[in-house]
Amino acid sequence: MTSGISATSVGVVTAEKILIDRPLTLACGVVLPSHELMVETYGTLNADKSNALLICHALSGSHHAAGVYGDNEKPGWWDSYIGPGKAMDTNRFFIVSLNNIGSCFGSTGPTTINPESGKPWGAEFPVLRARDWVESQRLLMEHLGIQCWAAVIGGSLGGMQAMRWALEHPDKLANSIVIASSMKLTAQNIAFNELARRAIQSDPDFCDGNYLENNTAPRRGLALARMIGHVTYLSDELMGQKFGRELRSGTFTQGEAAPIEFQIESYLNYQGEKFSGDFDANAYILITKMLDYFDLSREYQNDPVQAFGHANCDFLVVAFSSDWRFSPQRSREITDALIAAGKNVSFAEIDSDQGHDAFLLPNPRYEEVLGNYLSRVADKLEGTA
């Protein structure tokens, strides 16, 4: 382990590019003859391959969920919860984290080459549904020789995948952990996503999605999209505490003409700017649409109880009090439907002022609920419960 990395970190990790050399039929009808996935794993797979956890990322996530790529590098996006002795304990579980297709961190998606045209897919990448991610994950599961996940875990869009897994492959997971998620987006949620897409599409550098061919990128549009999203991921309360009306520059003194910039403006601009260099605009459009289209019970007569009737696994549902993008009420609806369907489910509403982002951030109660749940899962696997 590299110096300066704490004992509860998985340490230095490396990602692997895995070729899934089998056709993947997407919900839209398009068949990808093969696809590539960037994958990281943490911990050790046990002899009967029963201790595997699948991590499902959300809108902007990647395969880099834990550990670091080297000294002074930023840890993975769920590092607070993955590591030795952490809620997702790498001493007990083998954890699989991938970058899903259609995203832009090295897995097949809008920025990779379409073998048919020899050019980047760009805006031509087929429309995706959450079930396509689940199907791709299932092919990865086969590739790894895993028969059944000990748990499939995800927050936000990740929770949607965890639920879809339970319905599509009831015998291939023992637990589904659904965090800060929803069975379908509300109109307000779709509205925010459309604002983000419109911001990207309005950037002259978007070039109808073919910006890569033109050696450019709609960075201003993508930055604005991220800024809109970011506001919705935080709570009013937290923004007030963190930034209030503090000024970054300028002054209100009469007679002074220097331009004023509030701290929140500076923060949002920084976040937008940073994101626009890390993420791909077409992937953002693709994945926000995936979120919009998701409706857990659409093909179950719009009845969530009937939908969950197909599940065989146990569920843990977690929500955060100040999350207004995926409000606790959405998680209560999931829980109620699971109870009505007679499934094992526990639900905790964690008190937090961090808004939707809370699912990524350290929080003692959240850590304990998740840790207790998974510890029991591990006890069962190890034959001590």
Added chain:
Amino acid sequence: MNPVASRGQINDSIHSWVKPNSRVLDLGCGDGTLLAQLQKDLHIRGYGLEIDPDSINQCVAKGVNVVEQDLNKGMANFADDSFDTVIMTQALQAMRFPHLVLDEMLRIGTQCVITFPNFGHWKARAYLTLRGRMPVTKQLTYQWYDTPNIHFFTYRDFEALCRERNIKVLRKQFVGEHFLDRQLKNLWPNLFAETAVYHLSK
């Protein structure tokens, strides 16, 4: 007085009234001890409702289904007759509107099991009569100003409420630990029963 032994008597009653393999909802389930026992002994499909974070953590650690929900905010999320048995142990006196909670329990469950501290017990009466102060006993340990037990009632009060609302009392049991209580609880329950256990239906 031995609270552990009396809890044992109460749980024995509940065990004999709950049907094996049935659906059970425990309102204010605490650390999930009762549901864990019912799961183990009777293979019930149980769910507990609870608001205390530590209790919720303990339920999760035990493998008891627990749902964070404030009973005072209603239980409209549960359909009529969606459970075989709805249980509430030692919590009715802490509800904002006990009569409405009782109605809800009987709407959601085919049958209900309720336990509550009988405020008519001689110790409580003696405390109030002799000391002139609100009783603080081993079972009711709080001071009047910080108690979560905001409604004190006797077993007779409870039966009057059941009559008023046409609730059927299927069975009842009285529990007391003191020597006197054990001898006399069935003769003069309102005086010698420390805890009352009721099995109800519509």
